[in-house]
Amino acid sequence: MKELIKQLVPGIKALTDGIKTTGHIPVAGTPIEMPFTLICGTKQGKDILITGGVHGGEYPCIETAIQLAKELDPKEVAGTVLIIHPVNTAAFLARMQYYGPYDGKNLNRVFPGKATGTVSERIAYVVHQLQKEADFFIDLHGGDIHESLIPFVIYSNVGSKEVSEQSRQAAALLGFPYVVGSVSENGSIGGAATVGTPGFLAELGQCGRWNQDEVEQYKAAVKNVLRSWATIPGQVHTHQVEYLERMLVATALHEGCWYPEVKLEAKVTKGQKLGEIRDFFGTKLSEYHAEGDGIVLYLVTSLAITANDPLYAIGVQAAK
Structure with a gap:
């Protein structure tokens, strides 16, 4: 993960253990730069990729990613945690639901993307390269500007049974009421599963609004998953969910x-x-x-x- 960040971000300094690095990942051939935080732990561990804001109008997940990036202490982290917050900056600033302003495409329907495609396809391509390097992928979503939803989690059944089961078990640790399988190949988690990276897509939030209570719930849920891999210290809490x-x-x-x-x-x-x-x-x-x-x-x-x-x-x- 660290080596790929060095390739993607021009002029980045050495990524040292125990250090938190912030910057922007440019998407070649587009005006898009994705703000990121890379937390390099002091101990050996997994490489975790967390994305928020694939859809620009899903605010609780974006604020959750921003606050997680601020709060995670590299001295307490094992491995590395890369957080992108938000992914789709142009859609966020345009206050758009689902689609990107440059090509009118839904970013979560064009994975694994194309290096020389439209803007959305190029964003997906960069994220997909990071998915390949990650040991686990967490994609944070929520109720878009025009959507109401109950908290639920989607995991992919596209990859191997082993990857699917790892994803399913981790998804349950969020504590959201419902965990549902998916066979979509063009979404973010489908793109990750096709290259053998387990992960899930979480949904929390309502109608393009956000509040701190939702963000605290989201952060606590994600941290519980991180504790399950010993990425951060602490007790792992199990939950009753409906599959x-x-x-x-x-x-x-x-x-x-x-x-x-x-x-x-x-x-x-x-x-x-x-x-x-x-x-x-x-x-x-x-x-x-x-x-x-x-x-x-x-x-x-x-x-x-x-x-x-x-x-x-x-x-x-x-x-x-």
Whole structure:
């Protein structure tokens, strides 16, 4: 991890054990520079990569990454912890949901990226190079500007069974109520899993807002995971969580006005109507039904909706 940072960041000084280094990782061929903090511990240990702000409007995770970077003491750290805070600086400053301002792409849908691609693809490519060097990857997310959600964690089933199981067990240590598997290959954790790096994507926060209580909850959860690898000292706390088999995401067929008919954490059954899209005259354009039995994990709250945007996600409970 340290050697790759030296290659990516021009003019960086020697990365010494027991020292915390801050700076910006440039994304070649773009105006993007990702602020980072590298904590080099005094003892041997794992290389951990933590990212916050892949989506620019998810504020609790970004502030959590910033505060973690300030609080972690290299004298107490084993191994190295690299924190990027935030990843998608342009989207953050533009107050954009999902997409980047330069290419209109969703950064979390273009992994592993392309070295000579669009801006979002180039950002993903740089992060993916860091994923390859890491022993574990933590991607912090939250309720975007137009999303409500209950805290949950996604781990990847794309890689080997061993990597998947490491990811699943670590995800449970956050203490969020639900842990769900994913088979997506173009997201951040799918990109990590394809190169054998275990990890998870965490979700905490509501509708583009943040408060310190949420940040404290998020920091405590991440630190518990770090303690499980002896990256930082302290007792590891175990939690009761519900494991979900997969996530069903519905996307909009039309632009217009979105009217959900369920609430967060509602238990729904296959075929149940969950909402509809109407035009600007109140005429129904399309309606949406649950594709399976499960629990509503997140729900778009904005009246405005555009075609192909997510509407909601259902976590499917494992068959008994």
